[in-house]
Amino acid sequence: MAETKQESSPLHLVVFPWLAFGHIIPFLELSEHLAKRGHFVTFVSAPRNLAKLRPILPELKPRIRLLPLPLPPVDGLPAGAESTADVQPEKVELLKIAFDRLAAPFAAFLASACSGEDATTGEEGHGHAKKPDWIVLDFAHHWLPAIAEEHEVPCAVFFIFPAACVAFIGPKELNDAHPRSSPADFAVPPPWIPSSHSCIAFRGHEAEWIAGALQPNASGISDIGRIWETAKLCPLIMCRCSHEVDGPLVPLLAELYRKPVLPSGLLSPYAAAARASSATGAGDDDDEEEAASLMRWLDAQPERSVLYVAFGSEAPLTPEHVAALAHGLELAVAGGVRFVWALRKPIGEETPPLPDGFEGRVAGQGVVRVGWVPQVRVLAHAAVGGFMTHAGMSSLMESFLFGHPLVMLPLFADQGLTARLMVELRVGMEVPWSGGGELAGEDVARTVRRVMVEEEGKVFARNAKELQEVLWDTAKQERYIDELVEYLRRRR
Structure with a gap:
């Protein structure tokens, strides 16, 4: 009709x-x-x-x-x-x-x-x-x-x-x-x-x-x-x-x-993912020297060896959380993990509260970028093999378009329930919090290693690849x- x-x-x-x-x-x-x-x-x-x-x-x-x-x-x-x-x-x-x-x-x-x-x-x-x-x-x-x-x-x-x-x-x-x-x-x-x-x-x-x-x-x-x-x-x-x-x-x-x-x-975001994955789209941000230098650093890293760390544009990370994350990433580096950390500057502050000397101690294995990072381009890079995230849905969808397993640190709103669902799907792990909402660097490092370098991480990676097929x-x-x-x- x-x-x-x-x-x-x-x-x-x-x-x-x-x-x-x-x-x-x-x-x-x-x-x-x-x-x-x-x-x-x-x-x-x-x-x-x-x-x-x-x-x-x-x-x-x-x-x-x-x-x-x-x-x-x-x-x-x-x-x-x-x-x-x-x-x-x-x-x-x-x-x-x-x-x-x-x-x-x-x-x-x-x-x-x-x-x-x-x-x-x-x-x-x-x-x-x-x-x-x-x-x-x-x-x-x-x-x-x-x-x-x-x-x-x-x-x-x-x-x-x-x-x-x-x-x-x-x-x-x-x-x-x-x-x-x-x-x-x-x-x-x-x-x-x-x-x-x-x-x-x-x-x-x-x-x-x-x-x-x-x-x-x-x-x-x-x-x-x-x-x-x-x-x-x-x-x-x-x-x-x-x-x-x-x-x-x-x-x-x-x-x-x-x-x-x-x-x-x-x-x-299929269009952004396609641009980030294509040879023609790879240089869209190269006029931004910060983005260009970050991509050059990733180019020099082994395939799927880098953990991308980002908590969205509105994550309420306290100075104590930042310190615990830094300690955990430093411990993970000692265990063979590389990372890129997109760190948001707290509102009203000039610089994030990183521990003294942190960037020097992880130099060569870890990079911190304050402010905007071309997230989809980073996730699309062959060197990236995992994503540490607050488990916000938009970030998860960007990650799964490239098949990355997750290290999850839910912070507020629906993120905890989303993280539980992802754990149930066996595509990643949550970093444990204490009952009072405190974060320990040792727990961060342990969870990162389990996803990125230990044997069970292969299961998370395989399941994330299956979810990638669902999205595509x-x-x-x-x-x-x-x-x-x-x-x-x-x-x-």
Whole structure:
């Protein structure tokens, strides 16, 4: 049967992530997948965040419009702070106040978009000038569905967390029936998680963090409350997960939340990986001398001998954590491990708190780079044979595109549950923390050696290679997006 005009016409989607690059990046990946299928995306964020985005693929630029919404000022929030990378962890709650104050400017934009006045791009009734068919929003937007309802635009919440985290949190109704409040409550799986996934629980300081996320912050609502309210108000939940990796947890989500829950696939950065792996793309950053010198150092190392160490753009590493990591890496070097450490400069500090003389003692075997590092290019290099990470999903997807086993040090939010899932898949190991959230250099070194140089590391490497094959089955990953688009078309 031929498609009707309504079925065949392109969708216009407003895509609006939370103000963190760990969220913005997968939302952008999703937007590009939608644009590749001929649909139009209005991508919303604060101006400086949009300016920091990686370049959109040239052929997709006409279909992805970037819409800046300036953040209102908030007492105590540093001037120019527009993402969690711009503030210390204790000030993120102020960022949420500013974010919630975007309700009025977003409402004005949506009213204009739905009236046909928002004709900045395209012909009237087409492309970005068309009334939005859907709004794809994030966990933090509990205020947005009511605005969308006024204009009869449906909303879909897109959880970038893996299925394990979305299942562990569960809807408010299940939490009301099985109340959880103390850290001990989050250190065991909730009763709705199957016994086959008994590893899905937080530990120690992670459980304290998630229990704290139940308490209202300066914005007047807790982070978990935002998730519950947003999920309740949206007729569709999308989740960054796949049947191949998340297994039976994927169909469980629809049972728990009692509404459609569609996997988006893993949204791996294929274009960046292909550029990094190609001879033509290998020198894209060579005008940056720091990047060029790093790549030259890697060129001189044996194949798969280097551990890449990075904890994302927003990792809350304390000076004590940095000192313990440095001690552990120094011990690992003595055991034959090489490393590249991409070390983020703490907000408000000039230099990271490395131990005196550390770089000299590891010279030749280890390299520290402060600030930006071309992560995908490093992971693509033949000398790299493992990745030490906080287990954030975007970093994991980048790593698995190149088949690297993991040394995991989860720090906050969903990272602990993601690390448990990766351990269950036997693609790496976690560095143990003490019950009080303390880190020992000896534990870092022991875990690094087990993954990088000892016999059991071959098992992790083999399983990581199998996961690499899953991710590079692009036809299967694209099918998730096709099914998602089919649903959006039917229900608009």
